[in-house]
Amino acid sequence: MDSVCRDITVLVPNSVSIINAKGNIKVFPNPANDELTITGLIENTSYRFLTVAGTCVLQGSLQQPTGNISMQGVVPGVYVLELIGLDGERDMVSVVKN
Numbered sequence: 404m405d406s407v408c409r410d411i412t413v414l415v416p417n418s419v420s421i422i423n424a425k426g427n428i429k430v431f432p433n434p435a436n437d438e439l440t441i442t443g444l445i446e447n448t449s450y451r452f453l454t455v456a457g458t459c460v461l462q463g464s465l466q467q468p469t470g471n472i473s474m475q476g477v478v479p480g481v482y483v484l485e486l487i488g489l490d491g492e493r494d495m496v497s498v499v500k501n
Contacts, residue, residue: 430484434499439472441465441486449487452498454480474500 427443441450444465450472452461460477472484477500484496 428486428494428496430496430498433496434501435474436501437474439474439484439498440469441472441484442469444468444470444486445488445490447489451485451487452477453483453485455483 429442431440433439444467446466446468448465448470450461450463450465451459452472453459460482461472463472465472479500482498482500484498486494486496488494
């Protein structure tokens with residue numbers, strides 16, 4: 404059995420990158436400090452705030468079409484905000500925390 408090790412580079416943009424088929428979800432401010440606002444959601448959207456390595460640092464649910472996520476306690480860096488609707492549709496947004 405053989406194995407191969409290689410270095411890889413993952414580039415993450417500093418701007419918002421939204422995978423959103425309907426195009427109605429907005430996330431701001433980005434970069435964020437203490438709070439992130441999200442508009443254009445369907446009711447009862449779950450979220451996970453992930454490091455670029457995939458570790459979940461925050462999770463919860465947003466009950467209204469506009470919601471806020473507290474960023475207090477999150478260390479500065481680049482993250483992925485995963486939004487999951489009741490229908491299972493997933494949208495992902497790159498977020499920078501100052």
